[in-house]
Amino acid sequence: MERILYGDNQFFAVNHVSEEKSRAQSIKFKSDDAIIKALNHAIAAGVNTFMCTTHDRIANICDIIRKRPEKYEDFKIYPCMPYAHKYANAVTELGIAGTLREYVPGNILGSLFKGGMAYLSKDYLSIMELMIDAEMKMFKGIQTPVIFLQNVITDLLLGLGMGNVLKAFQEYVERKYNAEAGFITMNMPKLLNALEQVGIKNPIICTSINKVGFRMSGSKEAYQHVLETKKVRIIAMQVLAAGAIPPQEAIEYVCGLPNIESILFGASSKDNINETVALIHEYDQKYQLMEAI
Amino acid sequence: MIKVALIGAGKMGISHLSILGAHHDVEVVGVADTSKMVLDVFKKYSSFQVYTDYEEMIEKAKPEAVFVAVPTKYHAPIVKNLLLKGKHVFAEKPLCLSTEEGKDLVELAARKGLINQVGYHNEFIGTFREVKRIIDGGYLGDIFHFTGEAYGPVVVRPKQNNWRSDPAEGGGCLLDYASHVVDLINYILGPVTRVKGTILKSFYSKNVEDSVFTLLELSSKVSGVLSVNWSDDTYRKMSTSITIIGSQGKIICDASELKVHFKTSDCPDNYTKGWNVKYITDLTQSVDFYLRGEEYSDQVDYFIKAIQKKVPNTINNFESAWKTDQAISLIKNNIN
Numbered sequence: 276m277e278r279i280l281y282g283d284n285q286f287f288a289v290n291h292v293s294e295e296k297s298r299a300q301s302i303k304f305k306s307d308d309a310i311i312k313a314l315n316h317a318i319a320a321g322v323n324t325f326m327c328t329t330h331d332r333i334a335n336i337c338d339i340i341r342k343r344p345e346k347y348e349d350f351k352i353y354p355c356m357p358y359a360h361k362y363a364n365a366v367t368e369l370g371i372a373g374t375l376r377e378y379v380p381g382n383i384l385g386s387l388f389k390g391g392m393a394y395l396s397k398d399y400l401s402i403m404e405l406m407i408d409a410e411m412k413m414f415k416g417i418q419t420p421v422i423f424l425q426n427v428i429t430d431l432l433l434g435l436g437m438g439n440v441l442k443a444f445q446e447y448v449e450r451k452y453n454a455e456a457g458f459i460t461m462n463m464p465k466l467l468n469a470l471e472q473v474g475i476k477n478p479i480i481c482t483s484i485n486k487v488g489f490r491m492s493g494s495k496e497a498y499q500h501v502l503e504t505k506k507v508r509i510i511a512m513q514v515l516a517a518g519a520i521p522p523q524e525a526i527e528y529v530c531g532l533p534n535i536e537s538i539l540f541g542a543s544s545k546d547n548i549n550e551t552v553a554l555i556h557e558y559d560q561k562y563q564l565m566e567a568i
Numbered sequence: 569m570i571k572v573a574l575i576g577a578g579k580m581g582i583s584h585l586s587i588l589g590a591h592h593d594v595e596v597v598g599v600a601d602t603s604k605m606v607l608d609v610f611k612k613y614s615s616f617q618v619y620t621d622y623e624e625m626i627e628k629a630k631p632e633a634v635f636v637a638v639p640t641k642y643h644a645p646i647v648k649n650l651l652l653k654g655k656h657v658f659a660e661k662p663l664c665l666s667t668e669e670g671k672d673l674v675e676l677a678a679r680k681g682l683i684n685q686v687g688y689h690n691e692f693i694g695t696f697r698e699v700k701r702i703i704d705g706g707y708l709g710d711i712f713h714f715t716g717e718a719y720g721p722v723v724v725r726p727k728q729n730n731w732r733s734d735p736a737e738g739g740g741c742l743l744d745y746a747s748h749v750v751d752l753i754n755y756i757l758g759p760v761t762r763v764k765g766t767i768l769k770s771f772y773s774k775n776v777e778d779s780v781f782t783l784l785e786l787s788s789k790v791s792g793v794l795s796v797n798w799s800d801d802t803y804r805k806m807s808t809s810i811t812i813i814g815s816q817g818k819i820i821c822d823a824s825e826l827k828v829h830f831k832t833s834d835c836p837d838n839y840t841k842g843w844n845v846k847y848i849t850d851l852t853q854s855v856d857f858y859l860r861g862e863e864y865s866d867q868v869d870y871f872i873k874a875i876q877k878k879v880p881n882t883i884n885n886f887e888s889a890w891k892t893d894q895a896i897s898l899i900k901n902n903i904n
Contacts, residue, residue, distance in 0.1 A: 287804070288804055289804070290824075291824060291848070291849070292824050292825055292847040292848060292849060293824060293825050293847075294807060294809075294822055294824065294825065295825075297804075298802075301802075360804055360805050363579070363805070366578075366579045370578070371578065371579070371603070371605075371606065372603070372605065399608075399609055399612065399613075427859070427860060430586070430857075430858065430859050431582070431583070431586045431859060432586075433586070433590065434585070434586025434587055434588075434589040434590040434857060434859060435582070435585060435586050435589050435610075435613075435614050435616075436589055436614050436615055436616075437613045437614050439613055440613050461858035461859075462590070462857055462858055465590065465857065487849065488854055489849050489854070490854070490858060491854055492854055492855055492856060492857055492858040493854070493856055493857075494854065495854075516849050517847065517848075517849050518847070518849075519847065519849035519850065
């Protein structure tokens with residue numbers, strides 16, 4: 276994985292501290308062109324991996340990228356699925372069975388419900404596989420070397436003790452998409468334990484890591500302990516703690532931690548993108564130099 | 569370890585179950601649901617014991633506490649049964665469809681000395697708790713008026729077919745969505761005691777309202793407006809906010825940001841005269857296990873701690889939820 280990954284929250288009005296800002300972002304990124312422009316700024320700053328949710332609008336972005344193979348030759352996407360709000364709102368409206376009926380492709384499910392579980396009755400994992408395929412459709416022809424499970428699903432399964440389903444996700448994306456599985460979580464130490472228990476070694480885990488301990492469940496110390504002692508490939512997200520930490524201080528902290536393979540960030544403007552990238556390079560060099568001495 | 573069981577593994581039930589499953593002090597002893605598919609999934613991929621009959625589960629698994637997350641119309645009979653059997657109960661919101669049923673449950677829980685809580689999660693959000701602290705401290709002076717709002721994208725097209733679209737089962741924007749805001753207003757400013765007019769409007773739904781607009785009066789004679797619409801697809805998810813105007817200042821608060829204006833320097837520590845902005849990042853503590861927001865974990869933790877006698881059973885108990893049911897009933901009875 277590249278050291279720096281570009282995220283997509285800013286494009287889809289995800290702002291953890293301000294609804295006003297989130298509406299402003301919605302307005303700013305109303306057109307696909309605005310998203311592509313920001314992506315191009317990231318690429319110009321040397322960031323070639325875009326980590327994004329499987330939001331409907333990403334399909335348009337993928338179309339634009341496919342049309343310019345020479346321009347986006349080195350460009351990679353790390354899809355994060357599912358776009359949870361789509362399903363959560365559907366479950367409120369249609370119930371669990373209704374949501375599956377709506378979103379699982381093909382008529383297997385139709386017969387499943389109509390036939391009173393006569394078909395496929397014991398193989399829910401194939402339903403999961405169909406849903407992964409549905410989410411992956413939009414990325415056809417684009418490099419997707421790592422495919423992530425969103426934190427709401429990862430953590431739901433973690434709490435339910437369904438590590439075997441996480442394992443099934445990993446095996447399927449490896450088999451079908453020749454990709455590594457990644458897991459987004461708000462409970463990193465617990466998740467790593469669960470993944471190790473089902474035989475997933477040295478997993479890719481994307482998780483909140485920041486100086487103020489925001490969304491670092493358990494405690495910041497528990498996270499630091501894992502980073503110092505365990506084998507795991509960490510992508511740090513929410514490093515600015517939704518703006519609670521000034522950029523320089525935030526990046527200095529994260530770059531100084533062991534075992535952080537990549538840093539995920541989202542920024543809307545060219546200046547902010549360049550500033551963040553420059554800060555990461557600056558502190559990486561500083562720590563490397565200190566280590567050399 | 570507290571032995572806990574769940575009745576109703578739908579959206580909220582599964583969310584509670586995951587949080588309970590990860591809780592250090594909880595042993596999940598059973599899950600009851602009527603859906604064979606849902607139980608089948610648990611049987612196959614989890615280690616939970618599953619039951620189709622909740623009474624059989626209570627009998628065999630012997631939980632000390634039970635989470636009830638079934639459609640609202642079943643709350644009254646099931647919760648009553650559980651209380652009679654001496655179980656602590658966490659019920660999903662709203663408490664009951666009628667205020668008489670709710671009153672029974674409040675009295676029964678008190679008589680039996682059992683811990684009782686209802687899943688109004690806003691009270692566990694750091695920004696709203698801070699609003700409560702500022703109001704209780706009297707820093708806003710005399711309260712003149714408030715506006716409580718919630719918007720979100722639940723029903724955004726003319727198509728739906730589950731219990732939430734059936735008024736007899738507890739469906740509709742008032743019971744499902746607006747109840748959260750009413751409960752929050754009750755919690756922060758005191759109970760709604762009069763309703764001076766209500767518009768319940770459907771945009772897409774055939775059998776239930778998609779929006780609630782109403783004028784409220786509290787026991788303190790403070791007046792306010794409630795504006796709730798679950799058919800607003802400019803929101804990504806439910807967004808709840810409250811604005812409060814007083815003689816000494818004004819508060820505008822949602823789940824992530826608190827803006828307070830104080831007219832003078834007579835304000836709480838860490839605040840100054842004029843505008844102050846605080847974010848949820850300053851006002852929330854990390855939880856042991858995070859699923860959909862700190863508040864969901866915190867409310868479960870509070871219930872477990874109440875059973876362990878570590879906290880009082882005062883936030884979101886049946887009595888406060890029953891007051892919310894009463895306000896909902898007033899709103900319904902004053903449709904213009």
